[in-house]
Amino acid sequence: MALCVKVNKKEAEDARKLIIQMGILDRRYRVFRDSDNVFIPVTGDRELPWSLVEKELPVLDSPETDFHRIVHLPEGLRDSLPTSFDVIGDVAIIKVPSNLVSYQESIGLAMIQANPHLRLVLADGGVKGDCRVRQLEAIAGEGGSETVHTEFGVRMQIDPRKVYFNPRLSNERHRIAQQVKDGEVVLDMFAGVGPFPLVIWKNSRPAKVFAVDMNPSAVEYMERNIRLNKADGIVAILGDANVVLADLPQVDRVIMNLPQSAMEFLSLAVSRCKPGAMIHIYLISERESWPEMRARALQQGSETGRVLRLSMEKELKTYSPTMSVYALDIQVH
Template sequence: MSNNETSKVKSHCLRVPRGLGEAAIKLASRIGILNRDLKVSREDDYILIPIAGLPTEEQLDEIRRGIQDFEVVVREIQRREKTPKNIIDFLGDRLPPHLLASIPRSIDFVGDLAILEIPEELEPYKRLIGEAVLNVFKRVRSVLAKSSAVSGVYRLREYEVIAGSENTETVHREYGCIYHLDPKKVYFSPRLSYEHFRIASQVGEGETVIDMFAGVGPFSILIAKAHKNVLVYAIDINPNAIEYLTKNIYANDVYGRVIPILGDAREIIRSRLRGVADRVIMNLPERAIEYIDAACSAIKPSGGIIHYYEFSE
């Protein structure tokens, strides 16, 4: 027996001429008898509209007032494929019940990538979880599982593709800006979206800003997009970050207002940028304290603002 045959069920239907199909569907929906779990289908020159049981006399009278040419019949009708509402819905009958509580609720979306953390007890089911994400979030092309903490001078994390395309390069959109990036090659956190906006909104026209750990440019580019008369020096030690940053500068039409610089922020400031900044951004919470002297030396003699980030205990 085929899957199509096993997914059919007997149902009462309104059988109407094809020309009355749309009107009959709307009428059945309005009076509350349309069975949305089953598909509307064709039978020769007629349309079969599945309904929830045999209509009452009152319902039949209402149907007659809307359409005269119909009959109530019983037919085998195809079930609709149900779209899962969330990951739990998709995995409900695919995972052991005691593991459902461990399914990750938090997912980061970076462009068309979904990034999540798989608990140890769900490791044998990670591919299934990836499939669930693809089924629930239709715009997602690849699902990545975190497989390490952020580490190293480039602040990178290891990922494993557990579903979808192996290509992890994407285009992320945030506050009217677009960012080309690959999370395997550069640091990027969509959770900082509002922080990028908050800082950009504080910048004044005519300011010179130094973004000491710029990455692909979420602070620098948004600042330059929001304020036409600013100059942002965007520094990063990761060559891949500078490559994507340069691409993003052109993509967002801020060339000349964001200056990408490859190198260690301390050395760049010491050699080129002492005393030039109205504002310095230090988004490197794990090591910012090591660079506070460099940030202070970058501020203009008349003073300025340093946005300093650190993890709290």
């Protein structure tokens, strides 16, 4: 027997939404409809505006984990659904195509139904401004947008409405952390809430990590995350990298994750490098013209009088149908 909410057909959709948002849909059973009523299985008897009954319901073989299969959409629109979404802690971020905007609540509810660890779904309106903060609209779920995200042993408090954070870069952060040698001094010029410094601190043994960002909210979260992870060798610095780097010592490694404009800061980064230091720079480029952009980066760095050697390059992720984000490891002698 399953515990169910019994509602008349007219109220069934509202009831289903509320039950999913409260996180009490019992995913072991299938929703059942008779001629007048709908029976929705629930996991607890929290106060609800409908009567609770016990009923024999069809058992689901395994709960559905793909939101594409359960979302309520007019046929013909299903192909427009995004194939993936990002997850930061218990918050999901999805780009809703313009032809699906009027169904975004249904999409968000289906995502929560299929992924019970999600609490809130936000629609992504793109990254804006120098601080690279996303425009986000809540489309389903409950609570605020602040969440706690875990990555390679690091716990980070993040509010994606106030700061930039990209969960898809976790492997890249780990790749860099693995290169850090004992006692290194590291500089992250565009650190955000501190994911590169924190993953480095937890997984390697640097002497110090200087972490700069010009977004006051990012630095506030970074300071919290330093305390949360007892990473007292990370120094959070609020300010424009163009200005604050002058007061920092020479370093063994520089991270430059500002793909739209990192090139403008490359000479400055080179000037902070000890001989043999490594720069990890991320650049957005048209795929066709990447070889020229890579050459320009090396050329620009050499104009400082230092010798630059390309140590690694890779296409990190797709940015648009014709553009990608590329990663370069450049050694400075």
